[in-house]
Amino acid sequence: MMKVKVLKEPLLEFGNGTHICPRTGIETLGVYDKRDELRRSELRIGIVGRGEGVDLLDEWLDHCKRGIPSKVDNKFPNLFKGFGGISEHYGFFTRLLSSPQYTRTLQKSEINKIAKITSREDRVVKCVDLYYEQARFISENRSVDVIICVVPNDLFDSLTKSSGAEDTELVDRYMEHNFRRLLKARCMHLGIPLQLVREKTILSVKPSIDQQDLATKAWNFCTALYYKGNRTVPWRLVEDKFKPRTCYIGIGFYKSRDGETISTSLAQVFDEFGHGVILRGAPVSIDKNDRHPYMEEGQAHDLLHSALAEYENALMQKPARVVIHKSSRFRDTEIAGFSQVLDAKGIATRDFVSITSTDIRLFSAKEYPPARGTLLSLTEREGVLYTKGIVEFYKTYPGMYIPSPLRIEMFDSDSSLEDIAKEILGLTKMNWNNTQLDGRLPITLECANKVGDIMKYVDASQKPQVSFSFYM
Template sequence: MKYHFIEEPLLEFGKDEHFCPRQGIANYDVYDTKFTARKTEILIGIVGISEDVEKLNAWLERCKSFIPSKANTKQPQLFTSFCGFNENTGFRSKFITSTEITRVINNTDIREILKIKNRNECVTQAVELFSDHIRFIAQNKLVDLIVCIVPKSFENKIVIEKKTEEEIEERLDAEEKPELEINFRRALKASTMFLGKPLQLIREYSLSNPSKGQDEATKAWNFCTALYYKAMQTVPWKLKRDINLPMVCYVGISFYRSRDKKSIQTSLAQIFNEKGNGVILRGTPVEIDKKDRQPHLSDKQAYDLLLSALKEYKFALDTQPARLVLHKSSKYSIDELDGFRKAINDAGISSYDFVTIKETDIRFFRDGFYPPQRGSMFSLSETSHILYTRGSVDYYKTYPGLYIPSPLEIRTVEFDSSPNVICEEVLALSKMNWNNTQFDGKYPITIACARKVGEIMKYLSEADKPQIRYAFYM
């Protein structure tokens, strides 16, 4: 067994580099300030009951200014002051709201919906109510995104409280139960996707109860960064790239089931460049392999899905990569490998790596109170490697988690790059999460986005045309 420590990957911002998104934005501005043709105003449509709209406007006003970090903390780098969202600091932009682009929902309509005893019907009516207001703004007003405030009265009736990723260690192979009840967030995003305006849902309690959950500065960092990413059609930061190396694209191949978990699974491709820009592509239904009980593509399906993703990528980003890295959370079948190879060859790509990223029950321990460091890589063989993407972080001076961190197993199936390079990229891609500015994400964006996209996709019919931007799913 060999041990290798991967230093925290650097990110590129407007004026310089840093490995922390918060410090990078605050000190060096968002990445797209490098470009002349960029927007500086974000028009926010709002949907909610009257008092919630007032709370959101007050919160947006608060976010314009500096917000100090958590008081008396022992980890000042983990709890960073918010620089403020305005034209003179890191984001170099401002939010614009107005009654002209706000739709106020009547409390009477909310009360009528809550009288419905059947929960699925209740949620369906709630989705339709919000969808109608979203549709009006999207079709009649000029906005960049729409923020929907979930009222307090929806809690435990329409929106069921669930543990968040921060509260419990998430697993890719966690058992999925049939989604017999309609999920309000997923159904709303799916039903309004055709309108072409990203949604941001925020629950009323996060606006009215500052003592619950994250501290105010952290909440502002995550909220404003998510809005910026969704509205600006750009990225606040990107991976640092060695200009002497060929252009790379990263592809995640995954599958999602219908809501009842009984129907045939459908394939999905997520393809990203080094900036984090990318496209989402829905494939075709696949069969479950009788031997390993896993979904697999036929060679033609693998060929068509990857080649279609590469064509969409080239059209959307106006570039063709010289190297392709393909991530899957399940093993590759012989047919899949054949199809992927042919697609890569026909696309004129000269170098590729096929990688499996899986959960593992293997754990390592170190002396003292803290788990292994994020970036710890243990090579069990030439093709099997254990990588800690979550763990102790020297910069934070702690392990920012509640549970023993579980590492990932990185299996190199076919590869032109070294295992060290492949694992370094996995660690770097774990930082491409614009919903969370804490940089120690567990999964690379290629894998992390799969579940989020699949959750929304299962609410779309075959006739519905999915959006290709990740902003519509996060």
């Protein structure tokens, strides 16, 4: 029998307590890792950009250090929260350090040369070369924790136009699908995470419809910078001491750049801390009937065996439970391969969970959309979960479009549907690239997707970085 229930918003743990909201938690309780007596209290920032862009970024960093008030006429103070600043005495308990010695300025003549290249693909490659050489110099000659690449407006425009004319796709997709991903893949071996920003979005006093207000932008920017530079976590999920120690694994698929092969990308979360590792899988098979990728039994076995080896190496013990999130339905061959590994290791408790999109929607005579956390149980093993929706803490629905819920389907599962949905809801809050509390996908799949986007540009002979900070 179908039933509807609204799940409670999962709590997050910070330095001095718990809260449901990342921003309020950091502001009032401090970042989680401040309890670590050996933590570092400063972030050294390298910068690559043209002179005007570097000046804009310096000004923006000063704003972030001092703090930024919430937007004018703010009707939703919990949603549009002012940013109190980043310093060693408050919130992040960290200093941002930048200097001309850690800055590499791009020559305008080089930028102009790239803009004049006829082929957009060639412009992207030359632009990646330009930024890579400066990032390489900083990584090899300066002690920095993260490198910020500031992209000029005219250079950005030249990367989002083809043969002098606008493409029909959104211009941002070229930046996302080519330059950003190729640059991150190219710089991966340097061992320093990158943060990319565009001049046109820095200190934009009147944000466009697709831009955030300055305070929200500062929250997301500084949190991502903190996570990337410190290699630590600003918050974590509250640990349930009554649950067995769990290893969460997310599996996605990505196409090669030539479109000829499809491989698995795997993101593994060791525990509630969010500590994990990124692994690259092997090319997989394609179903001739529905054209969907899947793993043969041996491929599934090898992937999970490698993942658990990383887990045991990190925590020096086996997990008592394994949860696998997959962005498509599980095939019999995959279940057989995974089960073979778990049986051999004596891990009895397991949950294989498919998380996909669905056309099912819930409607109410009182309010729409449904509340975040609304779970529609279709059967004991299948349901629909709203991870986007009205958020009571915000007193509104914070999205622009009709929210699309997730379809949850359980295969060979030892847990209840409600328990699995609660875990998924909690894991949507573990993306340190976004401080709004209502992520759509659990970090297992969010990370696996982002890894796949960049992994296709990483040469097969190159060992990819294992930290999410290099892919976000």
